[in-house]
Each structure stands twice: as structure tokens, then as C-alpha cells.
Amino acid sequence: MTAARHGIGPPRYYRRMTMIQPSATERATEPLETVAPLDERAAAVSAAAMFRSMGDPARLAILRHLLIREHRVVELIEHLGLAQSTVSQHLACLRECGLVTYRPVGRASAYSVTQPELVTAFFAAAEQLLESTSDAAQACSTAGVR
Numbered sequence: 001m002t003a004a005r006h007g008i009g010p011p012r013y014y015r016r017m018t019m020i021q022p023s024a025t026e027r028a029t030e031p032l033e034t035v036a037p038l039d040e041r042a043a044a045v046s047a048a049a050m051f052r053s054m055g056d057p058a059r060l061a062i063l064r065h066l067l068i069r070e071h072r073v074v075e076l077i078e079h080l081g082l083a084q085s086t087v088s089q090h091l092a093c094l095r096e097c098g099l100v101t102y103r104p105v106g107r108a109s110a111y112s113v114t115q116p117e118l119v120t121a122f123f124a125a126a127e128q129l130l131e132s133t134s135d136a137a138q139a140c141s142t143a144g145v146r
Contacts, residue, residue: 070112
């Protein structure tokens with residue numbers, strides 16, 4: 001065997017790859033739906049991230065409990081019947097998305113919804129949408145697929 005095959009010395013074939021932006025003519029030939037202004041794409045990415053953060057039944061249950069009143073992790077564990085690590089992980093996700101906040105209470109933390117009016121409106125809109133689409137949301141074959 002040669003030295004190059006053992007990682008010693010230069011490889012037998014090396015080609016430097018460069019990344020280029022598509023030209024204006026290439027962009028013009030794309031379907032119109034794929035060509036969106038950058039701010040629209042950024043908004044869509046942000047919205048998708050927000051929907052993903054609310055796309056877990058446990059996180060939705062946590063949000064519903066926090067809409068009633070603030071809770072400590074141990075209280076959420078009792079209400080939901082989930083492991084402490086699971087609840088903490090879901091709270092971290094919701095906190096990163098700006099949906100919940102916490103304040104220290106002794107050695108524990110009390111969690112609450114940052115904007116309860118908006119989250120309540122989100123739940124109301126989701127319920128209306130589910131009512132209008134019947135069971136179509138559950139029949140969606142691409143739900144949860146990334």
C-alpha cells in the first residue's frame with residue numbers, strides 16, 4: 001500500500017471546493033414560491049422554530065399549567081407525571097424560545113409564561129383551527145417530519 005492510503009503524505013487526489021452564490025439568471029429560473037425576500041424567509045424560519053417549540057404535547061401541557069399560575073419544577077412533575085429531567089428539558093426549550101421565564105424561590109425556581117395573553121390567544125386560535133379542519137391535523141402524514 002502507498003503512504004497516501006495510510007494518511008501519510010499528500011493524498012492522491014485533492015480538489016478544493018468553492019461555494020458560490022447562484023447568479024441572477026439562476027435565481028430567475030427558480031419557481032416563484034422558492035424566491036422570497038430574506039426577511040420573509042427569516043420570519044418563516046423563526047415561526048417554524050416557535051411552532052416546533054410548541055410541537056410537543058408535554059410542552060403544551062406545561063404551558064397550560066403555567067397559564068393557570070406559576071409553578072416550580074416539582075409541582076409540574078406531580079401534575080404531569082414526567083421525570084424531573086424531562087420537565088427541566090422542556091422548560092429549558094420553552095425558556096430559550098422566550099415563552100417562559102423563571103425566578104429563584106429559595107433553592108428552587110418558579111416558572112411562569114412571559115406573555116400569557118398571547119399564549120392564551122395561540123391556544124384559542126389552535127382550537128378554532130382544529131375544529132374547522134376536523135381530524136385532518138391528525139391524519140397529516142408529514143406532521144413531525146423534518
